[in-house]
Amino acid sequence: MNLDFLSAGGYDAGMTFGGTFEGSVNLPLHRKTAMRRDVPVAVELPESLRVPLCVDGKRSAKCVVAPGDVVAAGEPLGEFSGGGYLVAPVSGIVGEIVRTEICVGRGCFEVDAVEMHDLHYPTSSAEPSPEPESESRTSEELFELLSRAGLFVRGERITELGRWMSHIRKSKATRLVVSLLEDEPYASSRHAVAAHFGKWVALGARAIAKACGLDTIEILVDASELSAYDELAAEAGMSHIAVEVKFPIATKRLLKQFAGRGSAILDGIVACQAGQSLCGELTCRGSVVTVAGENQNSPRVILVPDGMALRDIVADAAGPMIAGGAMRGQLARETAVTSAGLELLLSMDPPRNVSMEACMSCGWCRDHCPAKLNVSLLNDCFELGRIEVAQHHGVEQCLDCGACSYVCPSRLALRARMSELIEAVRRLRSAIGRDEQ
Amino acid sequence: MSGTIRTLPPTSPPGGLLHGGERTMKIYRAWTLAMALPLGWSVVVFGWRAAWMIIACLAGAMLTQHVVGTMRGRNSETDQWRAARWGAGMALLLYATMPTWLAVLLGSGAVLAGMLDEKYEPRIHPAVWVRVLFVAMLGFGGVLSWNAVTTMQTRGGVLSRDVLVLGDVTRSTSLEGQRSWGDDPRALAKVSTGRRDPLLGCDAVEQERLTMTLAPLTAAGESPRYGAVGMNADLETPHGDALGQAMAMRDIAFGVRYGMLGEVSAIGILLAGLFLVYRGYVRLVLPVGVLLGAALTATVWPVQLLEIDGATSWHWFGAFYEGADVGLVYVGYHILGGVVMMGAFFLATEMRLRPIMTRGQFYYGAFLGVMMMGGQLLFPAWPLAGLLAGMSLWSVFCAIRLGVSQPMKL
Ligand code: SF4
Ligand code: SF4
Numbered sequence: 001m002n003l004d005f006l007s008a009g010g011y012d013a014g015m016t017f018g019g020t021f022e023g024s025v026n027l028p029l030h031r032k033t034a035m036r037r038d039v040p041v042a043v044e045l046p047e048s049l050r051v052p053l054c055v056d057g058k059r060s061a062k063c064v065v066a067p068g069d070v071v072a073a074g075e076p077l078g079e080f081s082g083g084g085y086l087v088a089p090v091s092g093i094v095g096e097i098v099r100t101e102i103c104v105g106r107g108c109f110e111v112d113a114v115e116m117h118d119l120h121y122p123t124s125s126a127e128p129s130p131e132p133e134s135e136s137r138t139s140e141e142l143f144e145l146l147s148r149a150g151l152f153v154r155g156e157r158i159t160e161l162g163r164w165m166s167h168i169r170k171s172k173a174t175r176l177v178v179s180l181l182e183d184e185p186y187a188s189s190r191h192a193v194a195a196h197f198g199k200w201v202a203l204g205a206r207a208i209a210k211a212c213g214l215d216t217i218e219i220l221v222d223a224s225e226l227s228a229y230d231e232l233a234a235e236a237g238m239s240h241i242a243v244e245v246k247f248p249i250a251t252k253r254l255l256k257q258f259a260g261r262g263s264a265i266l267d268g269i270v271a272c273q274a275g276q277s278l279c280g281e282l283t284c285r286g287s288v289v290t291v292a293g294e295n296q297n298s299p300r301v302i303l304v305p306d307g308m309a310l311r312d313i314v315a316d317a318a319g320p321m322i323a324g325g326a327m328r329g330q331l332a333r334e335t336a337v338t339s340a341g342l343e344l345l346l347s348m349d350p351p352r353n354v355s356m357e358a359c360m361s362c363g364w365c366r367d368h369c370p371a372k373l374n375v376s377l378l379n380d381c382f383e384l385g386r387i388e389v390a391q392h393h394g395v396e397q398c399l400d401c402g403a404c405s406y407v408c409p410s411r412l413a414l415r416a417r418m419s420e421l422i423e424a425v426r427r428l429r430s431a432i433g434r435d436e437q
Numbered sequence: 438m439s440g441t442i443r444t445l446p447p448t449s450p451p452g453g454l455l456h457g458g459e460r461t462m463k464i465y466r467a468w469t470l471a472m473a474l475p476l477g478w479s480v481v482v483f484g485w486r487a488a489w490m491i492i493a494c495l496a497g498a499m500l501t502q503h504v505v506g507t508m509r510g511r512n513s514e515t516d517q518w519r520a521a522r523w524g525a526g527m528a529l530l531l532y533a534t535m536p537t538w539l540a541v542l543l544g545s546g547a548v549l550a551g552m553l554d555e556k557y558e559p560r561i562h563p564a565v566w567v568r569v570l571f572v573a574m575l576g577f578g579g580v581l582s583w584n585a586v587t588t589m590q591t592r593g594g595v596l597s598r599d600v601l602v603l604g605d606v607t608r609s610t611s612l613e614g615q616r617s618w619g620d621d622p623r624a625l626a627k628v629s630t631g632r633r634d635p636l637l638g639c640d641a642v643e644q645e646r647l648t649m650t651l652a653p654l655t656a657a658g659e660s661p662r663y664g665a666v667g668m669n670a671d672l673e674t675p676h677g678d679a680l681g682q683a684m685a686m687r688d689i690a691f692g693v694r695y696g697m698l699g700e701v702s703a704i705g706i707l708l709a710g711l712f713l714v715y716r717g718y719v720r721l722v723l724p725v726g727v728l729l730g731a732a733l734t735a736t737v738w739p740v741q742l743l744e745i746d747g748a749t750s751w752h753w754f755g756a757f758y759e760g761a762d763v764g765l766v767y768v769g770y771h772i773l774g775g776v777v778m779m780g781a782f783f784l785a786t787e788m789r790l791r792p793i794m795t796r797g798q799f800y801y802g803a804f805l806g807v808m809m810m811g812g813q814l815l816f817p818a819w820p821l822a823g824l825l826a827g828m829s830l831w832s833v834f835c836a837i838r839l840g841v842s843q844p845m846k847l
Contacts, residue, residue, distance in 0.1 A: 357461050357515065361788040362718065364459075376793045409461045 045120065049307035050100040050113040051089060053078045055340040056158040057102065057109035061086040065114065069094040073122045073284055074150065074277070077114050084160030087150030089285040089305035092116040100307075103323035103332045104158070104341035113307060113337070121283055142211040142278075149277040150285050152340040153270055155252045161208075161270065168212040173264035175216035176209040180229070180268040181243060181258075182222070183250035184325030185406075186292040187344050190268045191225060192301040193288055197272045198232030204275030205238075208266060220258055220265075222246060247370065248327050249402035249415070254370065257399060269343075287338055293346035295319040307337050310345060317347035327402045327415070357410040365404035365414055371397040375404045375414055382417045391425045398422060465518035467716055472525040472699075472783065474709040479698035483533040487698050491528045493537045497544030498524025505552065523547040529699025529783060530821065551789070697821075699783065703773040710782025719786045726799040727781035728772055730806020735771040738814050771810065776820045780809050784821075790828055792835075801831060 054060040061078030065071060071088040078086040095115035101108055137145070147162025159167075178201065180194045194201055205217050216239075221229060223242035232238075243258055255265045269288050276282040284305040292299035296317045304313060310321055311334035323332035325344040365375035374393055381390035395418060404414040479487045502520030506512030527547040531540055699706070713719040736756040756768050771777065776784075785791065785805045792801045805827045812823020 360461055360464065361791065361793065362464065363720070363791075363793045364717070366793045367717075367720075374793050407459070409459045409464055411460075 043302050043304055043308070043313070045090060045305070046308060046312050047117070047119075048095070049089065049092070049116045049119060049305060050098055050309075050337050051077055051086075051116060051307035052100055052102050052111050052113045052337060052339045053086060054102070054109070054111040055086070055104070055152055057104050057107055057111065060112060063097060063112070063114060065094045067094055067096055071116075074282065076148075076150070080160060082160075082163060083147065084162050085148060085150050087285050088116065089307060090116075090119050090121055092119040101333060101336040102339040102341065103310075103330060103336050104339065105324065105328065108323075108330065108332060108336060116307070119305075137207075139210050139213060142207050145278060146208065146211055146274055149274060149282075151270055151273050151277065154267060154341060154343070155265075158341050161274065165208065165212050168214070168264040171264065172262060173212070173214060174262045175218060175264070176205060176212065176214045177218045177220055177241070177255075177259040177263040177265045178205045178268050178271050179220045179250070179255050179259075179265055180222070181220055181246075181250045181255070184327055184329075184344050185248055186299075186326060186346060187290045188292075189288040189290045189301050189343055191222070191228065192290075193269050193272045194221070194232050195228045197276070198229060200275035200279075200281070201232055201268055201272045202238065202275070203278065204271035204273065205266070207278055208271060208274055212264060214264060218259070218263075219268075220255065245370075247401040247403050248406040249400060251400040253399040254401045257370065287340060287342050289313065289338065289342060290344050291317075291347070292344070293317070293322070293348035295347040295349065304338050304342075306339055310334055310336050310338065313338070313345055314347045319347055319349055322346040322348060327405065357412075359408075359410055359412060362409060364407045364409070368403040368407050370401055370403065371399050373397060373418075375418070378421060379412060379414060379417060382421055387421065387424045387428050390421045391428070395421045396425060460515075462515040462518050464718060465515065465522045468713065468718065469518065469522045469525050471709040471712050472522070472529060474712075475699045475702060475705040475779070475783075476525065476528055478702045478705040479533070482701045483698070486533045489537065490531050490533055490535060490540045490698060491525075493540035494528040494531060494544035495521065495524040497541035498527065498548045501545040501548045505549065509552075519551065520548045523551050526783065526787075529697065529779060531698050533698060697776065697779070699779045700776050703778050706778040706782055710778075710786075713782065713786070718788075719782070720795065720798055722795055723786055723791060723798040723802040724781040726802020727785050727806040727809065728777065730803035731777045731781075731810040732768055732772055732806075734807045734810035735768045735814070738810070771813065776813065776824065777806075777809060780805065780821075780824045784824055784828070787828070790832060804831065 053063060059080060061080045061084075063078050065077055070091075070093055071077065072091045073089065074087050076085040077088050077094070080086070093116065095117055098113050098115050099110055100113040101110050103109075143162075143165060146165065147160070149161060151161040153159050153161055153164040180190045180201075182188060182190055205219075209215070209217050218239050218241055219229075219232065220241045220243060223244045226240070226242060241258060247254060252265065256263065259265055272288075273282060273285075283303060286303060286305040286308070288301060289304045290299070290301050291314055296314065298316060302313070310323060310332055314321055321332050321334065322329040323336065323342055323345055324330060326346060326348070329344065329346065359376055359379055361376055363376060365379075366373065369375055371394070373395065377393055378390050378395050381387070381393070381395075398415075398418040400415060400419065402415045404418070405412070405416070408414055476487075476491050480491070498520045499517065502517055503512060506516050506520075524544040524547065527543050528540070531543070710719065710724060714721050714724075737754055739753045756765070781802070785802055792798050805824055808823040808827030808830075809820075810823065812826065813820040815823070
């Protein structure tokens with residue numbers, strides 16, 4: 001079977017595949033760039049925001065405000081068809097519905113956005129209330145409150161927190177695992193949140209666990225950074241899973257491997273935002289973004305309201321911007337705005353004059369593959385269009401962690417190739433299924 | 438930190454993503470440098486002639502890369518280092534007595550063969566057949582340098598490639614007129630021209646001296662009655678008069694024996710090989726597999742025994758025939774000397790051919806070890822035969838196993 005993508009001939013450089021930088025950037029192993037910086041509460045607000053009504057490039061919320069409305073931070077701007085709200089990131093006055101661009105995963109999308117003016121943050125204290133009333137609320141009350149908080153869980157898809165909690169309630173999960181592992185090189189958002197806002201992370205995690213009916217909470221942390229989580233550690237009743245090995249991309253599938261069966265995995269940032277939201281302490285609805293990269297002189301972690309132009313966030317850096325990270329990100333236009341999907345903004349030059357070379361069979365991809373796949377052979381399968389052989393050698397076990405791409409000395413975009421192969425295997429299987437019917 | 442800490446076992450090698458910053462060119466460069474150690478050693482042992490062969494082979498490889506690479510639009514620094522690695526790798530297999538043009542041809546051929554290792558899928562992939570051709574080419578080289586090969590059979594290499602001699606070592610005497618390092622091997626071939634034993638191919642004096650080489654390695658403290666010796670161990674160290682003091686092992690370790698440029702010193706090969714292991718370019722399991730396979734083969738392979746009275750007899754499990762002291766030394770000689778060490782660390786580890794998975798590498802290594810030792814014992818004149826045949830067979834096997842005529846990696 002020959003694959004369409006083989007004839008596409010788009011594999012000469014790391015850049016060409018969906019805009020990712022895989023296998024082409026010499027990535028730093030640790031996220032040291034922004035690690036030790038203080039987390040500012042929020043950035044200086046611009047004159048206006050274009051709050052996207054869509055967070056994943058697919059589903060759009062229906063606008064529920066009209067031009068001239070005055071909205072407070074956290075009040076709904078839009079409503080999704082299945083429930084779930086999209087809320088105002090900060091307080092301000094609603095303007096027109098405009099078009100704007102967001103960058104999520106492998107694509108940039110033009111979507112509808114609500115323009116907001118006269119922006120200001122709500123007042124907030126730096127600490128959570130000593131006795132948040134959420135502790136005494138029932139699980140149903142918490143579920144309702146959290147569902148309306150306008151928070152999103154980012155996994156393989158971006159989902160509203162309410163929808164995610166409903167799913168967990170129906171699943172067989174018995175414990176909540178709060179992930180504080182970074183999921184891309186350079187990223188340090190989760191680390192910063194855990195180190196600075198540990199109490200809110202714990203509070204949010206407890207509330208979400210209660211709302212979902214889960215009795216145990218575990219925290220998934222990087223073993224080398226344990227000492228940074230003192231505040232979080234002070235919270236009783238939580239155990240920690242210290243992960244000793246860091247992978248370039250901490251995908252959901254990889255986290256599941258770490259967390260084990262029966263776990264509901266929740267992003268630590270969402271837990272923190274949920275905790276803040278329950279106490280009325282959430283400064284703004286938006287993303288915790290790591291701003292870093294080779295052209296960025298002052299790498300930092302910042303809290304960015306949704307709808308802020310990328311240009312304003314990296315105003316002090318020169319050169320192109322990569323939204324979404326070095327492994328999975330893409331070149332972004334400066335006019336694009338932040339949405340719930342964005343966590344990492346890099347200012348770095350895209351790779352130039354870097355081309356993939358032939359596999360030299362060094363075997364490092366296999367050495368570092370957590371699924372112990374023969375990635376080199378699978379790469380041969382990709383190049384030769386041998387889908388059945390790839391299926392036989394377990395390509396579908398790939399966890400999408402990116403370790404193979406990261407170590408490959410020939411700069412092959414192996415992770416992307418594995419994803420393509422998995423897609424091809426699924427297509428082949430469904431084609432066979434159709435033929436048999 | 439309070440709470441229960443459950444540390445997950447690493448799911449990847451310790452140290453995490455060790456190789457994040459490595460690039461192909463660096464790897465080829467490190468391989469070439471690693472090969473420079475045994476090659477440099479051969480220059481010390483064989484002199485200018487060895488240096489000339491290495492230069493010729495490298496020049497052939499680099500020139501071919503330059504011309505063909507420029508024509509194909511692929512002559513980057515990485516390509517040049519790849520060619521250097523091919524050239525150096527081929528130089529390991531040369532004899533100092535080969536004609537220069539053959540060295541150039543082989544260096545050039547190695548680069549051209551390497552260029553064929555690209556992914557495309559005709560029904561008969563050239564890369565598979567090139568490997569078969571490669572075996573033939575080396576055989577052709579052997580024929581062309583027959584002088585060297587025959588010299589090898591009677592003088593070069595290590596203890597008993599094909600014959601285990603039992604002799605009364607108390608009768609041995611040390612040999613006068615030791616030759617020093619760096620002599621022209623062709624001159625050496627003419628030294629002992631006395632009446633040759635039809636089986637051993639050496640004269641009586643050499644035979645006695647060779648018998649002596651094992652003496653210190655048998656029972657400690659007293660002169661052993663028997664020694665298992667080879668019919669070779671030719672080039673002596675400058676300490677030639679110390680033949681009775683563990684000379685043979687020193688010869689093997691430091692490279693005072695005749696053979697291919699890459700096999701002069703077991704220690705040289707080991708150091709270079711361990712450097713590759715340290716850098717992560719070679720997994721230890723592969724050379725260990727080769728050595729185990731070779732040791733096992735040497736242990737069970739029959740030996741022909743020559744008694745003092747001239748009678749001969751064959752015995753299975755040669756390594757055990759005269760007891761553990763003799764047997765261990767016999768196997769040790771086979772492992773440390775000859776092509777086995779070089780094969781284990783430099784040839785079997787050839788990246789384009791070796792399997793990727795750990796288990797696959799062990800099986801591949803053990804298979805090559807058996808083939809290599811079999812070749813060494815059957816064709817002492819051409820010790821690489823087994824190894825190269827093994828590598829070619831593996832290529833063909835992988836191609837069939839995976840349903841493509843392509844040297845894919847199991
Ligand atoms: S194939 Fe690559 S991306 Fe997939 S699990 Fe293995 S190392 Fe990770
Ligand atoms: S890491 Fe890259 S070059 Fe090495 S075996 Fe894997 S695919 Fe080939």
